[in-house]
Amino acid sequence: MWRLEARREPSRSMLLLTPVLAVALTVIFGGALFAALGKDPVAAMQVIFIDPLFDPYSRSELMVKGAPLALIAIGLSLGFRAGIWNIGAEGQFIMGAVAASAVALAFYDVQGIWLLPLMLVAGTAAGAAWAMIPALLKTRFGANEILVSLMLVYVAEQFLIAMVSGPLRDPQGFNFPLSRSFHDSAVLPVLIEYTRVHVGVLVTLALVIAAQVLMSRHILGFRIRLSGEAPRAARFAGVDRAHVTWACMGISGACAGMAGMFEVAGPAQQLAPSLPVGYGFTAIIVAFLGRLSPPGIVLAAAIMALTYIGGETAQFALGIPAAANETFRGMLLFFLLGLDILVRYRIRPRRREVKA
Amino acid sequence: MDLSTLDPIALIVSLIIAATPLVLAATGELVTEKSGVLNLGVEGMMVFGAISGFAAAVETGSPWAGFLAAALGGAVLALLFGVMTQYLLSNQVATGLALTMFGLGLAALIGQPYSGVKPPSFPRLDIPGLGDIPVLGRLLFSFDAMVYLSVALVAAVWWFLTRTRAGMILRAVGENHDAAHSLGMKVVPIRLAAIAFGGACAGMGGAYLSLVRVPQWTEGMTAGAGWIALAIVVFASWKPWRVLVGAYLFGGVTILQLNTQALSLNPALPAGAGLIAVGLVWLGLSLRAGRPADLPLAALVLGVAALAFGLADPRFQIGSAWLSMAPYLVTILVLVVMSRDRTRAALNAPASLGRVFHVSG
Numbered sequence: 001m002w003r004l005e006a007r008r009e010p011s012r013s014m015l016l017l018t019p020v021l022a023v024a025l026t027v028i029f030g031g032a033l034f035a036a037l038g039k040d041p042v043a044a045m046q047v048i049f050i051d052p053l054f055d056p057y058s059r060s061e062l063m064v065k066g067a068p069l070a071l072i073a074i075g076l077s078l079g080f081r082a083g084i085w086n087i088g089a090e091g092q093f094i095m096g097a098v099a100a101s102a103v104a105l106a107f108y109d110v111q112g113i114w115l116l117p118l119m120l121v122a123g124t125a126a127g128a129a130w131a132m133i134p135a136l137l138k139t140r141f142g143a144n145e146i147l148v149s150l151m152l153v154y155v156a157e158q159f160l161i162a163m164v165s166g167p168l169r170d171p172q173g174f175n176f177p178l179s180r181s182f183h184d185s186a187v188l189p190v191l192i193e194y195t196r197v198h199v200g201v202l203v204t205l206a207l208v209i210a211a212q213v214l215m216s217r218h219i220l221g222f223r224i225r226l227s228g229e230a231p232r233a234a235r236f237a238g239v240d241r242a243h244v245t246w247a248c249m250g251i252s253g254a255c256a257g258m259a260g261m262f263e264v265a266g267p268a269q270q271l272a273p274s275l276p277v278g279y280g281f282t283a284i285i286v287a288f289l290g291r292l293s294p295p296g297i298v299l300a301a302a303i304m305a306l307t308y309i310g311g312e313t314a315q316f317a318l319g320i321p322a323a324a325n326e327t328f329r330g331m332l333l334f335f336l337l338g339l340d341i342l343v344r345y346r347i348r349p350r351r352r353e354v355k356a
Numbered sequence: 357m358d359l360s361t362l363d364p365i366a367l368i369v370s371l372i373i374a375a376t377p378l379v380l381a382a383t384g385e386l387v388t389e390k391s392g393v394l395n396l397g398v399e400g401m402m403v404f405g406a407i408s409g410f411a412a413a414v415e416t417g418s419p420w421a422g423f424l425a426a427a428l429g430g431a432v433l434a435l436l437f438g439v440m441t442q443y444l445l446s447n448q449v450a451t452g453l454a455l456t457m458f459g460l461g462l463a464a465l466i467g468q469p470y471s472g473v474k475p476p477s478f479p480r481l482d483i484p485g486l487g488d489i490p491v492l493g494r495l496l497f498s499f500d501a502m503v504y505l506s507v508a509l510v511a512a513v514w515w516f517l518t519r520t521r522a523g524m525i526l527r528a529v530g531e532n533h534d535a536a537h538s539l540g541m542k543v544v545p546i547r548l549a550a551i552a553f554g555g556a557c558a559g560m561g562g563a564y565l566s567l568v569r570v571p572q573w574t575e576g577m578t579a580g581a582g583w584i585a586l587a588i589v590v591f592a593s594w595k596p597w598r599v600l601v602g603a604y605l606f607g608g609v610t611i612l613q614l615n616t617q618a619l620s621l622n623p624a625l626p627a628g629a630g631l632i633a634v635g636l637v638w639l640g641l642s643l644r645a646g647r648p649a650d651l652p653l654a655a656l657v658l659g660v661a662a663l664a665f666g667l668a669d670p671r672f673q674i675g676s677a678w679l680s681m682a683p684y685l686v687t688i689l690v691l692v693v694m695s696r697d698r699t700r701a702a703l704n705a706p707a708s709l710g711r712v713f714h715v716s717g
Contacts, residue, residue, distance in 0.1 A: 037465075143692045144587075147691055148691060151687050155681045159677070159681070165675060284453060321468055323468070323575070324465055326460060326464060327462045329457060330460070330462070331458060333453070334451070334454045339444075
């Protein structure tokens with residue numbers, strides 16, 4: 001038998017090694033899953049994880065899909081560090097996209113360089129406001145922020161449908177629940193020609209750096225870390241739990257809302273019910289895979305983006321259902337959390353007890 | 357607007373059918389939480405139960421085999437969570453979320469060939485004579501066996517938790533696992549059993565959706581029912597009979613919302629009536645407990661205003677998407693109301709809920 005022995009300090013090497021191990025295990029078990037579905041596992045893995053890296057368009061798409069994941073995950077990681085669970089990023093993402101679209105469509109006949117910044121402000125504010133609902137109900141009434149933020153995802157989904165089939169619907173759209181396509185000044189400039197890489201990718205990178213500075217240099221970052229790692233000590237040090245909750249939820253909501261704005265003004269260029277593709281939920285995995293640290297999150301977002309792009313190709317080329325990728329992501333989070341034990345504990349063989 | 361098509365007994369019957377998946381899932385989760393484990397994977401276990409039950413029922417032609425398979429599927433998925441949290445000491449919140457994502461993905465994967473397939477119908481329990489009694493017969497004896505089983509489950513869980521030694525041990529483990537351990541109770545095996553039981557119940561709840569309530573399989577068909585079940589446990593303040601009340605409340609909201617949509621009813625009418633009813637009960641409870649009555653009064657005023665608005669303009673309509681928000685909004689409202697009274701919540705929530713247990717040395 002084996003027993004667990006607590007380490008005196010978390011192992012740094014395991015901290016870095018466990019995400020790699022988790023990805024490896026996911027590939028192995030995912031391959032087994034594909035084999036069980038009657039697909040060639042090696043070919044599938046190659047299509048999903050290797051091929052996109054060698055195709056220039058796929059490489060650019062990596063940034064397009066990875067940026068929203070990284071942006072949302074950065075926001076979520078602050079809260080997760082403090083033990084505040086914002087699980088409703090998907091809803092905040094949707095609300096950000098809807099608000100930005102509303103602005104874009106309100107000024108449909110007006111051109112101007114002020115339009116994109118205005119959309120950005122609207123999207124970010126809407127995301128933050130949507131996240132402040134669970135924060136407020138948590139601090140004021142003690143309502144569980146996990147359940148409230150999740151319920152708000154379903155509300156936001158319905159809100160999106162109500163908007164695209166009502167006020168924001170394309171008047172010439174034959175009653176389809178779609179908005180008009182945005183005109184040029186409501187569309188994010190493209191960074192690399194012939195790709196969909198937009199300015200939002202740069203903003204995301206800047207915010208990653210800002211988050212790193214916030215967490216390591218700013219007093220708020222210190223308070224967040226302290227209230228996560230030592231809640232009692234945080235209380236004695238005068239850290240106001242409510243303030244930390246508001247800050248974490250607000251920032252993560254703002255990030256998700258901003259990602260929603262980027263998505264709708266970048267790759268989508270119109271509002272449609274198909275806009276949410278689970279970035280808000282996948283970002284939770286990205287945050288953990290990146291070990292809740294900004295540089296890790298960037299790397300993790302790239303890996304997750306790979307599964308999005310490769311998964312699409314695998315769907316067309318090998319007939320692997322889209323749901324397989326979802327299963328994949330769930331599996332990855334499982335392995336990650338399971339292996340986490342190696343960071344804090346050593347696994348030792350149990351010594352036989354000597355009978356007296 | 358035609359109210360004559362509204363049959364109150366038919367409404368209550370469909371309410372109970374809508375509530376049964378929630379009764380099953382929430383009762384299972386209640387037992388899990390009573391043992392001190394917070395499993396947020398209910399949604400994943402439900403949707404996995406929905407497809408495994410559906411697949412088994414279609415393949416064997418027997419809905420009973422479906423429910424059995426759903427219970428097994430839910431329990432297996434729950435044990436995955438159990439191994440992770442009890443042996444690998446992983447964070448329960450994050451692992452529960454992982455379970456939901458994994459369950460949703462896996463169910464969609466397994467379910468691909470089953471979309472559009474009709475499941476074998478689940479027979480009503482026909483007790484000769486009883487079903488023919490006017491009103492009462494339809495109200496009490498016109499259901500399928502799972503509805504009765506779900507109520508029996510609540511009763512059994514209540515009896516187990518409050519009247520048996522094993523139930524007391526389970527609660528002790530949930531209240532203080534260190535003390536329970538030092539008294540020689542096997543914390544981890546007890547918790548694993550509670551987790552598996554919770555998974556089996558959630559799985560059956562999911563199968564009730566796919567085999568009886570909706571009878572078909574569509575991806576993501578649970579649509580948040582698992583999360584609502586979690587909220588019902590909070591609403592019930594960890595007491596089995598209140599789970600039944602909570603689930604029927606949510607069933608009522610769902611049915612009212614669906615009927616409002618189907619009958620093109622002015623939504624302000626049911627919303628106003630519901631708010632007034634909730635406000636009155638809440639006001640009574642608050643006054644009796646000597647708590648501030650500001651929020652219940654606000655609910656009452658809002659309800660009267662909505663009702664007045666509804667009567668003033670009976671043809672007022674809103675899109676179906678707005679109505680579909682109702683169950684989720686009510687869940688939030690109920691969570692707020694229940695969490696507001698911190699002393700009662702603190703008294704009933706298992707003290708070790710969500711805490712990691714590890715014997716050092």
